[in-house]
Amino acid sequence: MKNILLKDKWHVYILKCANGKFYTGCTSDLATRLDRHNNGGSSYTKSHRPLTLVTFITFSDKYKAYKFEKYLKSGSGHAFARKRLV
Numbered sequence: 519m520k521n522i523l524l525k526d527k528w529h530v531y532i533l534k535c536a537n538g539k540f541y542t543g544c545t546s547d548l549a550t551r552l553d554r555h556n557n558g559g560s561s562y563t564k565s566h567r568p569l570t571l572v573t574f575i576t577f578s579d580k581y582k583a584y585k586f587e588k589y590l591k592s593g594s595g596h597a598f599a600r601k602r603l604v
Contacts, residue, residue: 527537528583532576532603535566540604548574573603
């Protein structure tokens with residue numbers, strides 16, 4: 519996976535938690551961030567392991583990535599993600 523994920527790109531990702539809920543995040547290093555999630559390095563996901571990567575979307579602009587993450591965490595963004603991404 520590291521070969522296709524460039525460091526100068528930003529990734530919005532969705533994880534499926536062990537309890538069936540979804541977690542959305544944004545990072546410039548997806549592989550390292552997933553390792554941190556699965557090793558208990560995130561306060562929310564620490565108690566919801568194991569985690570499965572459902573999807574990720576790559577952006578070249580950091581601010582667009584964070585805006586999309588914020589959208590996915592909104593009411594209409596949740597509906598969009600359930601219908602189109604997970």
